[in-house]
Amino acid sequence: GENVEQHPSTLSVQEGDSAVIKCTYSDSASNYFPWYKQELGKGPQLIIDIRSNVGEKKDQRIAVTLNKTAKHFSLHITETQPEDSAVYFCAASPYNTNAGKSTFGDGTTLTVKP
Amino acid sequence: EAQVTQNPRYLITVTGKKLTVTCSQNMNHEYMSWYRQDPGLGLRQIYYSMNVEVTDKGDVPEGYKVSRKEKRNFPLILESPSPNQTSLYFCASRSLAGSGANVLTFGAGSRLTVL
Numbered sequence: 001g002e003n004v005e006q007h008p009s010t011l012s013v014q015e016g017d018s019a020v021i022k023c024t025y026s027d028s029a030s031n032y033f034p035w036y037k038q039e040l041g042k043g044p045q046l047i048i049d050i051r052s053n054v055g056e057k058k059d060q061r062i063a064v065t066l067n068k069t070a071k072h073f074s075l076h077i078t079e080t081q082p083e084d085s086a087v088y089f090c091a092a093s094p095y096n097t098n099a100g101k102s103t104f105g106d107g108t109t110l111t112v113k114p
Numbered sequence: 115e116a117q118v119t120q121n122p123r124y125l126i127t128v129t130g131k132k133l134t135v136t137c138s139q140n141m142n143h144e145y146m147s148w149y150r151q152d153p154g155l156g157l158r159q160i161y162y163s164m165n166v167e168v169t170d171k172g173d174v175p176e177g178y179k180v181s182r183k184e185k186r187n188f189p190l191i192l193e194s195p196s197p198n199q200t201s202l203y204f205c206a207s208r209s210l211a212g213s214g215a216n217v218l219t220f221g222a223g224s225r226l227t228v229l
Contacts, residue, residue: 001173009154032216043118043204043220044157089157093216100145100170102218106156 002027004092006105014113019080021108023090024072030092033066033073038087038107047088048075080112116141120205120221127195128229135190135224137205144210146188147172147218148180150201157204163188164210195228202226 003026013019023033031052036044050057050064050073057064061080066073077084087109093102118139127133139146147162149172159172163182177199179191188207192199202225206218 006156034216034218036218036220041222043206043222044218045220046217049216100147100162100164101159101172102147103159103173104149104157106154 001101002030002092002103004090004103004105006090006108008108009106010109010111012111012113013080015080015082017080019077019084019110019112021075021088021090021110022072023074023092023105024070025092025103026071027092028071029094032093033064034091035064035075036089036091036104038089040086044087044089077110080110082112082114085110085112116219118205118207118219118221120203120224122224123222124225126227126229129196130194133192133195133226135192135203135205135226137188137190137221138186139188139205139207139219140186141207141209141219142185143207143219144185146182146205146207148178148188148190149204149206150174151204151223152201160190160203192226195226197228200226200228 006023034049037047038044061078063076087107089107090105121136144165148160149157158174161180163169205221208218209215
């Protein structure tokens with residue numbers, strides 16, 4: 001089955017700096033890679049996703065890059081703000097919507113210091 | 115408002131006392147799934163359901179049961195809870211078609227403690 005490794009487990013940055021979280025996956029059949037943000041006391045919420053036919057995707061201060069050859073993908077947050085402090089999860093799955101399983105990384109706790 | 119609702123949000127119980135965590139979604143999603151979140155272990159999938167009366171095991175199904183008798187509901191049943199099932203549980207749902215088909219909508223979580 002799929003195995004997703006996520007690094008680092010904790011990340012502390014100064015407000016305004018950039019933050020990068022990296023994930024690697026094992027199953028070459030995976031072609032959908034979402035990132036979820038979990039704020040304290042809440043469930044995870046999708047912030048950005050990428051499919052394997054795309055190498056990079058941006059949404060304002062957030063970007064995701066994918067290297068399918070190396071089987072890794074990364075989340076980039078620029079100009080970090082205190083409200084970016086949360087736990088971030090990456091995931092990998094086949095894009096086929098009839099695929100039932102989804103595999104998540106272990107999560108990264110991001111702290112943005114004012 | 116489109117949402118996934120879990121109950122209870124917090125529960126303390128004792129070993130062996132059967133309990134059910136309910137999950138309901140109002141988005142007419144075909145797919146529903148349960149996860150548990152433990153420190154350092156991320157989100158691990160327990161069971162999922164592709165539609166009514168269709169359920170399958172995730173990565174950590176031992177000690178859990180589910181049922182999907184109605185499209186909107188997907189309860190998680192712990193027949194004989196044990197302390198190693200102390201965890202934070204999340205229910206999630208998604209559509210199987212359309213532009214948002216891969217996007218999971220999560221509930222707010224249910225924190226279970228088994229003494």
